[in-house]
Amino acid sequence: MPDYQAPLRDLRFVMDEMLDYPGHYARLPGLEQASPDIVAAILEEGARFCREELLPLNQVGDRQGCRLENGEVKAPEGFRDAYQRYVEGGWPGLAGDPEYGGQGLPQSLAMVLSEMVCATNLAWGMYPGLSHGAADALRAHGTEEQKTTYLAPLVEGIWTGTMCLTEPHCGTDLGLIKTRAQANADGSYVISGTKIFISAGDHDLADNIVHLVLARLPDAPQGSKGISLFIVPKYLPNAEGQPGERNSVACGSLEHKMGIHGNATCVMNFDQATGFLVGQPNKGLSCMFTMMNAARIGVGIQGLGVAEMSFQNALSYARDRLQMRALSGPKAADKPADPIIVHPDVRRMLLTQKAFAEGGRMLVLYAAQLVDVTEHSDDAAEREHAETLLGLLTPIVKAFLTEVGFEAANEGVQIFGGHGFIQEWGMEQLVRDARITRLYEGTTGIQALDLLGRKVLMSQGESLKLFTREIHRFCKSAADDESLKGLVEPLSRLNAEWGELTLDVGMRAMQDREEVGAASVDYLMYSGYVTLAYLFARSAQVAQQALASEPSDAAFYRARLDTAHFYFQRLLPRTRAHAQMIKAGAESLMAMDADDFGLGFEI
């Protein structure tokens, strides 16, 4: 069975030594309570919970899946108990609003814990995970009464939430939604329609489920401007706020999926269910975006968690498995063969996983600080700066980290050889579970359009400049450090090229809008590699400085430096391909008539 240890040492390095989390928490109003001691205690306890409670259920959940019995969904064995202990431990409300029962600790801290949850049990993690989005939407757009009734139990975790967006004929294009809402005399609404792909849509973990549902009012404008957001609870709360009458919303069937079998992906039927409008009529999509931004970062963290999990187990296998001798001569002459970690190509795969895990962690923690600032800074200019930067980085966190997380999971299978394909070892489950992360909450293609089209080009490149200027300042400040030359010089070149490529696409897009879509995914991947290069260069600077004082754990800092150099030597060159493909333009994509794609096989 796969094992897992939370990367506490690496987290300490990134949080304390690189990104000054202690100072960050100390200066933000409301986050002062997150002292180093408190943070350390929470991370250790979270690590224990994930390893002891969630990890043992990961393969069980994959094998058993969920069952639909008499119209109710049962999660796999042990899922409910683990969730109850999660609630008893106060984990759901860690970063929740204290006014509604939360502990008011930093969002960034919850995100660190989320990495551990995603690493040990992605499917389980989605039950509490979806609640955060629902709570965010209610906090931002709900009435006081709605907050008291629904937000508090969501924050405590005694109820969970869902996001009911997708319908059979529309996923990306929510303007096509057909689910209907009709006002009742008492101010409530009647909701009718079918939603699909509803994660945690029904289950037996919590006492009630709060569905947030997109639907269309009578005479609403067509398309995305005519969509409203509704609360539809599974059980209608009674006068005491307890789950009362059963609402007419039910799971029609469970999807059979490639992975995340432990999570219930439901077809949800709303059959004249009772709902309550959230926010303004016809403004539902923008309310939903409140949920979606946080959810997108959450999915990026799933990619990170899977990468770390796969890395840890592949490393352990590569040290144990004896196969062939090193090309340069035996390294374990006393054994029948050398452990496969001696082989350079196995090291290449392990270091690829390690670099994506460490790089992803730095990116998540960098973005997480921005989240804290947007929520807690009392300086409006600082908040705006953080919001813009976070807007730029969100599609990168979501799409880049899930793309490379999937790659890391596949490297894990590859390191195990044939054993990687066998379920028992747990490595192939990581690939199957990770596969969804490139799809849900907006595919990689959608994230790429968001990044290049909405965030970069619509701001005339201003949002990007916020970031490239920061990178430029770093490069200038580190330019004289001989030991960092191999990193800072290429980073500086790429940073300049990033702007040039943006300008190039922007100019072409003025002639032909399709140029945006033609460049977008390569642009996103390019951006991700440069972003990680920046963070690896910073981490190398920190590691160099730490080494200067000859610390007792010098080996840790040297390994961090080696990983940074590996990243620049063996992963960053991928930007050469992406840059060339960005420049290639739309022509070769648009030339072929849609009717002609199949002429090789169509009769």
Added chain:
Amino acid sequence: MPDYQAPLRDLRFVMDEMLDYPGHYARLPGLEQASPDIVAAILEEGARFCREELLPLNQVGDRQGCRLENGEVKAPEGFRDAYQRYVEGGWPGLAGDPEYGGQGLPQSLAMVLSEMVCATNLAWGMYPGLSHGAADALRAHGTEEQKTTYLAPLVEGIWTGTMCLTEPHCGTDLGLIKTRAQANADGSYVISGTKIFISAGDHDLADNIVHLVLARLPDAPQGSKGISLFIVPKYLPNAEGQPGERNSVACGSLEHKMGIHGNATCVMNFDQATGFLVGQPNKGLSCMFTMMNAARIGVGIQGLGVAEMSFQNALSYARDRLQMRALSGPKAADKPADPIIVHPDVRRMLLTQKAFAEGGRMLVLYAAQLVDVTEHSDDAAEREHAETLLGLLTPIVKAFLTEVGFEAANEGVQIFGGHGFIQEWGMEQLVRDARITRLYEGTTGIQALDLLGRKVLMSQGESLKLFTREIHRFCKSAADDESLKGLVEPLSRLNAEWGELTLDVGMRAMQDREEVGAASVDYLMYSGYVTLAYLFARSAQVAQQALASEPSDAAFYRARLDTAHFYFQRLLPRTRAHAQMIKAGAESLMAMDADDFGLGFEI
């Protein structure tokens, strides 16, 4: 349910118009019977068989898997019947030795049919697929008596074969094998040991199973020089050559796998089973390599089949699925949204699949001609040339086509969005099934070492020069064709660079053998992209020439040209990354101590 049509038009283009298969068959002694009419009839009938018999069983096999009941393995519903019809149709012996019941048609033709089988039902295809390797080994190394007894029923397909190599502690490193063989007085042997990952190790499709087993004789030299090859039939043939007494070899358990559920992957226990030596004692590994080379090309074809299958179904979905408007304005104004094939990024994914399928098909058909020449040419120099070139291309066919086949299958899932993750649509099965192809018959890493270490560097680059000279001649001959400039010039540059990179690695490897392993996988991928670039440039030349005569199906040729240009614009730039990573050398891979990889999480 996924659909499939054999790419007969594309096959005709590659075989007849590009690679002159009619002339190739006409001039090779023994293959004259493969006239254009015969070939066309066989391809059409094969296409029908795959579509009507195998395709409907593909999802059934995935869902049901195999069962072990009372020590016997049952394949999924319908698998046996389809196999019986396959045998009745004479398919197993299509390219088999006429002396042993085969039809003596070209191996290349069998390989074309294999693409269709792999596309429609990879798991089923492995039952007959493994027999070919066993038959090859017996034909090359068996005694007359062994051939009469075992080869003939294998060729006819009434028995099937296996390759029993791997043991729990050794896959790649067969020198570690522990299975023992001891001579009996009558010339037979007693075989004892456990083999794992035995594809089609037991099943109910055929009357008998011929296991080819690697084992160690008493006092055999240590390591790979002490391994011998044995026939161990499931049922010992009686005097009439019919299955007689049950041998003591049995399936101990079935592996639970990520994919290819329809194929029985068995732990095989040999408990003092009766076996018969094939070839010389202690020369078993080289006998086994006879099987493995053909099997490796076979696995490359699996990658191709999956790419084509995924492409066809993603294309169909992309034409039907309505979602969002084109960025440049509505294309299907009468519908609620445009079909997603209007979006450049969806086209990029479709064209990636299409290019890998068409490129892979050209590579397989190019290699298949070399197979025919090695077997049938009466010119020793021509045979040697073909053997060397085939040796060079075999690891590329195996590893490159499975790597890009897996990528194509993943693009298929991505085009389907969330629906791609749902089993019913069949797209995620292709990813799971394809995942094994990067592992078995030697992982991508092993193929890469074979290519760079054994094939290229051990021949002092001579084998590579055979191929780069051919590419060079093509580029020279096409240099004046204005319409091909965008292809021939970059191809020519890459072809020169290929030699330079080889020299560069070769020089470094003289100082440090680890440089070979450090460069190998990037070198293999680089080689694959250049090889496909050569074939796409040739295909473009042929398509241009065909268009000059204004054919009625000009659209087919234009689409072929467009795909070639897409390949050069949007896939070939990946060589820029691989070239840089090849040059990066071993240092960043070897710097870290094996103990230090886990310092971020190990306590």
